[in-house]
Amino acid sequence: xxxxxxxxxxxxxxxxxxxxxxxxxxxxxxxxxxxxxxxxxxxxxxxxxxxxxxxxxxxxxxxxxxxxxxxxxxxxxxxxxxxxxxxxxxxxxxxxxxxxxxxxxxxxxxxxxxxxxxxxxxxxxxxxxxxxxxxxxxxxxxxxxxxxxxxxxxxxxxxxxxxxxxxxxxxxxxxxxxxxxxxxxxxxxxxxxxxxxxxxxxxxxxxxxxxxxxxxxxxxxxxxxxxxxxxxxxxxxxxxxxxxxxxxxxxxxxxxxxxxxxxxxxxxxxxxxxxxxxxxxxxxxxxxxxxxxxxxxxxxxxxxxxxxxxxxxxxxxxxxxxxxxxxxxxxxxxxxxxxxxxxxxxxxxxxxxxxxxxxxxxxxxxxxxxxxxxxxxxxxxxxxxxxxxxxxxxxxxxxxxxxxxxxxxxxxxxxxxxxxxxxxxxxxxxxxxxxxxxxxxxxxxxxxxxxxxxxxxxxxxxxxxxxxxxxxxxxxxxxxxxxxxxxxxxxxxxxxxxxxxxxxxxxxxxxxxxxxxxxxxxxxxxxxxxxxxxxxxxxxxxxxxxxxxxxxxxxxxxxxxx
Amino acid sequence: xxxxxxxxxxxxxxxxxxxxxxxxxxxxxxxxxxxxxxxxxxxxxxxxxxxxxxxxxxxxxxxxxxxxxxxxxxxxxxxx
Numbered sequence: 001x002x003x004x005x006x007x008x009x010x011x012x013x014x015x016x017x018x019x020x021x022x023x024x025x026x027x028x029x030x031x032x033x034x035x036x037x038x039x040x041x042x043x044x045x046x047x048x049x050x051x052x053x054x055x056x057x058x059x060x061x062x063x064x065x066x067x068x069x070x071x072x073x074x075x076x077x078x079x080x081x082x083x084x085x086x087x088x089x090x091x092x093x094x095x096x097x098x099x100x101x102x103x104x105x106x107x108x109x110x111x112x113x114x115x116x117x118x119x120x121x122x123x124x125x126x127x128x129x130x131x132x133x134x135x136x137x138x139x140x141x142x143x144x145x146x147x148x149x150x151x152x153x154x155x156x157x158x159x160x161x162x163x164x165x166x167x168x169x170x171x172x173x174x175x176x177x178x179x180x181x182x183x184x185x186x187x188x189x190x191x192x193x194x195x196x197x198x199x200x201x202x203x204x205x206x207x208x209x210x211x212x213x214x215x216x217x218x219x220x221x222x223x224x225x226x227x228x229x230x231x232x233x234x235x236x237x238x239x240x241x242x243x244x245x246x247x248x249x250x251x252x253x254x255x256x257x258x259x260x261x262x263x264x265x266x267x268x269x270x271x272x273x274x275x276x277x278x279x280x281x282x283x284x285x286x287x288x289x290x291x292x293x294x295x296x297x298x299x300x301x302x303x304x305x306x307x308x309x310x311x312x313x314x315x316x317x318x319x320x321x322x323x324x325x326x327x328x329x330x331x332x333x334x335x336x337x338x339x340x341x342x343x344x345x346x347x348x349x350x351x352x353x354x355x356x357x358x359x360x361x362x363x364x365x366x367x368x369x370x371x372x373x374x375x376x377x378x379x380x381x382x383x384x385x386x387x388x389x390x391x392x393x394x395x396x397x398x399x400x401x402x403x404x405x406x407x408x409x410x411x412x413x414x415x416x417x418x419x420x421x422x423x424x425x426x427x428x429x430x431x432x433x434x435x436x437x438x439x440x441x442x443x444x445x446x447x448x449x450x451x452x453x454x455x456x457x458x459x460x461x462x463x464x465x466x467x468x469x470x471x472x473x474x475x476x477x478x479x480x481x482x483x484x485x486x487x488x489x490x491x492x493x494x495x496x497x498x499x500x501x502x503x504x505x506x507x508x509x510x511x512x513x514x515x516x517x518x519x520x521x522x523x524x525x526x527x528x529x530x531x532x533x534x535x536x537x538x539x540x541x542x543x544x545x546x547x548x549x550x551x552x553x554x555x556x557x558x559x560x561x562x
Numbered sequence: 563x564x565x566x567x568x569x570x571x572x573x574x575x576x577x578x579x580x581x582x583x584x585x586x587x588x589x590x591x592x593x594x595x596x597x598x599x600x601x602x603x604x605x606x607x608x609x610x611x612x613x614x615x616x617x618x619x620x621x622x623x624x625x626x627x628x629x630x631x632x633x634x635x636x637x638x639x640x641x642x
Contacts (some may be wrong), residue, residue, distance in 0.1 A: 252621075259625040262636065282608055323636075332566050368600040377599065380610075381617035388618050403569070452595050458588045459610035466585060467618035481639075483632040490639060 005045035008052065008064045009074055009112055010122070011079070012038055012104030017098045029257035032097055036081035037336040039108065043074040050114050060172045069295060069441045073111040073231045076299045077104055079425075080223040080306060087310050087418035088216035091317060096136035100220040102129035107224035111231050115174040116164045119232070123192075124161060127153035128462045130225050132218045134209050142212040143312025148490070149209035152195060152202055153225075160192030171201055181240050190237055196229035198273040201248050203253065204486035207261075207269035209291045211322070215313030218265055222272055222309050223311075229299045230279045233442075239286025244375060247281025250274065258389035259475065260482045262324050264312050264398050270307070271348065271390040274382075275301050281379065282363040288442040289369060293362030295441055300355035300429055304347035307422040308394065311341030314415055315398055318408035324477040329403035338399045347426040349391030349461055350383060356428035357457065358436065358448045365446060387490060390463070392468045397477060427479045585611075 016035040020028055043066075054371040066074075081104035088097060106129055109122035127150065134146035142314070166185025168174055179186045198206045210221050237243065254274020261267045314337045315330060316322050331338040343354070349357035360383065367376040373553035410416055429436050437444040469477070508515070529536045571623055589608045599605025604613075 255621055256625045256628060257620060258610045260629045260633070331568070371600070373601045377604075380604075380613065381621075384614040384618050385621050388621065453596055455588060455591045455595065456597075459592070459608065459612035460580075462585055462588055463611045463614040464618040466581075467615050467622070471619060471622045474626055478633075479636050480629075480633040481636045482629060483634060483638075 003045075004042055005044050005051070007134060008109075009039055009046060010105040010109035012042070013101045013108065015104065019207045020098050020101065021094050021188075028097070028290050032085040032089070032101060033082060035101065036078045036085065037266050038467045039081070040075065040078040043071055043078060043108075046071075046112070052092065056117065059117070059168070060115070061117055061174065061522060063118045063187075064112050064113030066112060067236060067441075068439065069231070070111045071148060072295055072299060072439050072441065073227065074108050075439070076302050077107050077111070077224065077227075080104070080220075080302050083306060083418045083421055084216065084220045084223070084420070087219055087313070087415050089414045090412050091415075092216045093138070094535055096133060096214060096217055098109050099129050099132035099136060100217070103133055103173055103220060103224050105129075107228045110228045114176060116167065116176050117174050120157070120161055120164055123196075123228075124157050126196075126225060127157055130221055133221055134213045136217055137212060137214045139212070145212040146484070149205050152205040154193030155202075159188045161165070163190075163192060176235065179236050181237065181242060182302060188241070190242075193229050193232050193236065197276055198226055198250065198353050199227075199280065200249055201254065201485040203250065203273050204484040206273055207257070208267045208486055209266035210246050210269045210272075210426045211263055214316045218269075219309045219313055222268075222305050224383050226272060226276050227298050227302055230276060230294065233280065234291060234295060238283060238291060239370070240284060243280050243284030245284075247277045247279070247284055248375070248378055248382075250277025250386070253277070255382065255385040257482055257484070258393070260480070262477045262480060263317060263396060264315070264324055264327065265309065265322055266311060267324075267390065267394055268308050271386070272305060274386060274389070275305065275348065278360055278363055278379070278382070281375070282366065285363070285366050285370060285372065285375070289446065290363055290366030291358060292440045292442050293366055293430070293443060296359035296436055297336030297356075298360060299436060300347065300359040300410060300426075302345045302527070303422050303425050304355060307340060307419060308348065308390070309343035309427060310415065310419045311337050311344060312394070312398065314411040314419070315408075318411055319406050321406070322396035323479070324401075324536070325479060327398050327404050327406070328401040329399075330406060330408070331399040332403075333407040334399070336396070336419065340423045341395050341399060343423040343426050345391045347430070348417065349387040350457065351391075351430075351461060352454045353427065353430045354360040354448070355426045355436075356431035357430055358456075361448050361457075362446055378386065380460065384460050384467075387461045387464045388468050392465055393475070396468075399477070402477050403493065407459055434514070474499065508546050514544040 012035050014046060015190045016031050020031060023031060035522055046064065046066040048066055050061065050062040050065040054061040054063060063289050081101065084100060085097065088100065092100070099521055103126065106122045106126035110126065112117060113119040113122060131150040131153070134142055139258050163185045166183070167179070167189065170183060170185055179189065181187050197200050206226070210218050213221055233243065250273050254270045254272070254277060258267045258270035258274065261270060279294040279297050279301075282290040282297070315327065317325070317332070318334070321327055347354040347356045350360045364383070367379055433448055437446075531537060589611050592608055597605050603609060607639070
């Protein structure tokens, strides 16, 4: 093993992140665009199987191992790091670029980790670097949201670590292989993975934290954490039934909350949970078709979601506004942003000739092949719901609806180029699905473009569009948020603690005198017996001690005799 | 100043007519195809059309109901 393939794929990104602050603007641009491309080349040079082995204590570590699944995720992460950097060049703070490169590096480290210890290390780095991306917005809101984000993800990391230790003591191996939720250790590992996927009940971290990042920050964030979680679920828990139900919950949670939301980037954040729900459900079904579908959907999702967020980010960057109630009519002065946003919206809705059509259909098809009727009907309803909450709602309220009077131009060149690149990829993958199918983990026999499938999908989507416009009066935006599970730790928890503190301090104020008197009596008694002249602390003659021993032994003898 | 051509009443009317025609076409296209569903009902005429419409209306209604209980002003957490 020589040359470029000997470099761990994540390494250049971490080294680049360290170097970035030391460089001038031009070198920074070259590095943050060049490194992801270098990593992309390395990913395709790493040989299949374990390519780096270490021994730690008596355990075997495999920090770099590759197969088709690792390569698929590594590829899309590298492409994402490139396009994200391109989009961020003119606007992101240096700290954000550093954090984003480390974030991409951590995600790539995870997908090439052959053992659980390496996985945990990159898992924690992923949590820290993504928190730093949130904080890079440098606002009060981002500081608070970043802290809440960090707490949830450190909790996930601790669960994962405890699970890994349990797994090692059960099996004696650190290698990352497929597991089943059959022991407390495996449940903890699964829980740690699911927290990063945005699964209930801790899904609120995602719409809470991501939209507080900068316009470019959220583009990076949308890609790595949740999809790294999808990757580890694909590798670690294929076919775990519980994932089907968790996935379905996420799918509908995302739709309902996005329908109620007013902030354009929070709409898209809820829709990340919705889309990851499709993937989690596919992993739970566990057939080759559904696993392929989940992997393919993660790939296409990263691209169209980043495109949607670039479009929303451009609007935020140019107008400083993020609420649907403040936006509208922007298509007149931001034509390119509008078109790219619509391409992203059509892709997420699985419109024929876009990338979502060739990936999401595989998951529904797998449910049909396994005769899972209820799941199939729910996934089909959810597909219609995606068009409703993201496919039409986002472009309609941001670019059309009422005229807000805002006339910002399209964003600067680098941001436009990043959007054009990803819009092109969305359509290219939709037109030439075999490009993606060729690199999926299992062989693909699925043909997405049959006349029946295209017509059925068009019926489903266009009639859900009709429902949107008919129900439009009920979808009018209001200045509201919707309470989520995070209410328990943002409101109920702090309030309960405040209440307890109040009660205790009131009690303390009332009882202070009594309390001090009791404490005084206690110390007086202690002093009486144990003080310098206390009976128990006095120096006694040896003779008196011997006398007491004789008396005790005498009592013992008498007691024994009887 | 005249509004953008996309915002004129005539254009919007035209868009609705085109949309209605496309909807009709997708439904009629089902007639000339040999649709065979996996679970029975999904193979019937225009299933995806009415199913997409009805479930979307259902999701909006459910969202509104949930919103009644869970909506708060968007400054709700600002005093944290």
